[in-house]
Amino acid sequence: MTDLSTGAGAAYGDRDPDALARRAGERANPDRDQHFLVDDRVLDRIPAYLPDDADTSHLLEIGGGAGALTDRLLAVAARGRAGADGAAAPADADHDPGRLSVIERDDVFADFLREEFATAVDDGLLDVIEGDALDVDLPSFTACVANLPYGVSSEIAFRLLPEGKPLVLMFQAEFAERMVASAGESEYGRLSVSAQHYAAVEIVERVPKEAFDPQPAVESAVVLCTPRDPDYEVGDEAFFLRFVKALFTQRRKTVRNAIRNTGHISGLDEPEAVVDAAEEDLLSRRPGDLDPSAFAALAELAREHGSPTEV
Numbered sequence: 001m002t003d004l005s006t007g008a009g010a011a012y013g014d015r016d017p018d019a020l021a022r023r024a025g026e027r028a029n030p031d032r033d034q035h036f037l038v039d040d041r042v043l044d045r046i047p048a049y050l051p052d053d054a055d056t057s058h059l060l061e062i063g064g065g066a067g068a069l070t071d072r073l074l075a076v077a078a079r080g081r082a083g084a085d086g087a088a089a090p091a092d093a094d095h096d097p098g099r100l101s102v103i104e105r106d107d108v109f110a111d112f113l114r115e116e117f118a119t120a121v122d123d124g125l126l127d128v129i130e131g132d133a134l135d136v137d138l139p140s141f142t143a144c145v146a147n148l149p150y151g152v153s154s155e156i157a158f159r160l161l162p163e164g165k166p167l168v169l170m171f172q173a174e175f176a177e178r179m180v181a182s183a184g185e186s187e188y189g190r191l192s193v194s195a196q197h198y199a200a201v202e203i204v205e206r207v208p209k210e211a212f213d214p215q216p217a218v219e220s221a222v223v224l225c226t227p228r229d230p231d232y233e234v235g236d237e238a239f240f241l242r243f244v245k246a247l248f249t250q251r252r253k254t255v256r257n258a259i260r261n262t263g264h265i266s267g268l269d270e271p272e273a274v275v276d277a278a279e280e281d282l283l284s285r286r287p288g289d290l291d292p293s294a295f296a297a298l299a300e301l302a303r304e305h306g307s308p309t310e311v
Contacts, residue, residue, distance in 0.1 A: 012071050012075040013075030017037070017040065017066070020071070020116065021036060021066045024067075026112075030214050033152070035147075035150075035214060035216045036065050037069060038213045039211035039212075042207055043068055043069055046147075046205075047076050049224050051224075056142065057099065057142050058100075058139065058141050058143075059076060059100045059142070060103070060138070060143070060145075061103070061144070062133045063133070063149050064102040064103070066112065067109075067113050071117075073100050074100055074125060074126060077099055078120075078125060082098070099125060099127070100126050101126075101128075102128050102129065104128060104129070105130070107130060110128050133159070134155055144165060144168070150171065150218075157195070161195065161225065164227040166224075166227065168222060168224055169222070169225065175191070176220075177203070178192055179201050179223055180201050180202060180203055183288065183290060183291040184288065189248050189251065189288065193292045193295055197237075197240070197241070199227045200228050201223055202223065203221045203222070204222050205222040206220070206222075207219070207222060208220075230292065230293075232297070233300075235303060239299060239302075239303060242266055242267060243266045243299040244299070246265035249262055250262060251288050253287075254286060255278075255284070255285055255290065256283035258286075258287055259275055260272065266308065268302055269306065269309060274301060274302045276305075277304070277305045282297075
C-alpha cells in the first residue's frame with residue numbers, strides 16, 4: 001500500500017470533510033447521484049490502497065464534490081512532486097511528477113474546488129476539469145482514485161479499465177461483488193468476465209452507509225483494479241466482450257442454446273456452425289460456469305466458424 005505518512009505535502013490531507021461541505025455552500029444531492037464520503041478514517045485509507053509500485057505522478061479523481069478525497073489525493077501528489085526534487089519525469093511520462101486532475105460535472109463544486117485549492121491550482125498541482133466523465137477527454141493519468149457516482153459507475157469503470165492503469169474505485173457493494181466473482185458463483189456474470197479481462201480485481205474495504213452524507217440506500221465497497229494481461233489471447237477484443245454479453249443474456253440456458261439464440265447480439269451469422277465446431281463439454285454447460293479463458297477460447301472458435309459481423 002502507498003505510504004501516506006506525514007512529511008512533504010502535509011499542507012494537504014487533513015481537511016475536515018464536514019467543514020469542506022459547509023464551505024462549499026451546497027449539500028450533496030442524491031437526486032444527482034451525489035453522496036459525499038465524510039468518514040475521515042475511510043478517506044485516509046482509500047489512497048493508500050494503491051499498490052506500492054504504482055506511478056502516482058498524475059492522479060485522476062472523478063467526482064470531486066466538496067473535495068474531501070481531493071484533499072487526500074493532493075497530499076499524495078504533493079509528496080510525489082517534493083520527492084522528485086526537480087528531477088526529470090519518468091521517460092514514458094508526458095507530465096510533471098506530482099499532479100492531480102479532478103473531473104467534476106457540477107459547476108458549483110467545480111468552482112469551489114478551484115477556490116478551496118487555489119494554491120494547488122496556481123502551483124500546477126491541481127487541474128479541475130468541469131464536465132461529465134463519460135464525455136470529456138481523459139487526461140493521461142497514471143492512476144485513478146475515485147468515489148464514483150453509482151448511477152454511471154459501470155460506464156465510467158469501463159472507460160477507465162482499458163487504460164491499463166491502477167484504479168481504486170468506490171462502488172455499490174453489490175456491483176463490487178459482481179466484479180470480483182468467480183465462475184460458478186451466483187454473482188458471476190458479464191461484469192465479472194469483462195472486468196477481469198482487464199485487471200486483477202479485489203474488494204479491499206467494505207464501507208457502511210453511515211460513512212456518507214446523505215446516506216445512500218446501499219452498502220459500498222472499495223475495489224482495487226491492478227492491470228495485468230489475461231492468461232489467454234483474443235483476436236478481437238470488441239467481439240470477445242460482445243460475445244460474453246450475448247451469452248449472459250441467456251445465462252440459464254446451456255451454452256449451446258445461448259449461442260444459437262443470441263446471434264443478433266453477438267453478430268454471428270452462422271451460430272449453428274459454432275455449435276457444430278465446439279466441444280460437447282463446453283456446450284452442455286451454462287455461461288455462468290465458464291471462466292474467462294473458456295469464454296476466450298469459445299469466442300475465438302466463434303470468430304473462426306460463425307462469420308461474425310459488426311453489430
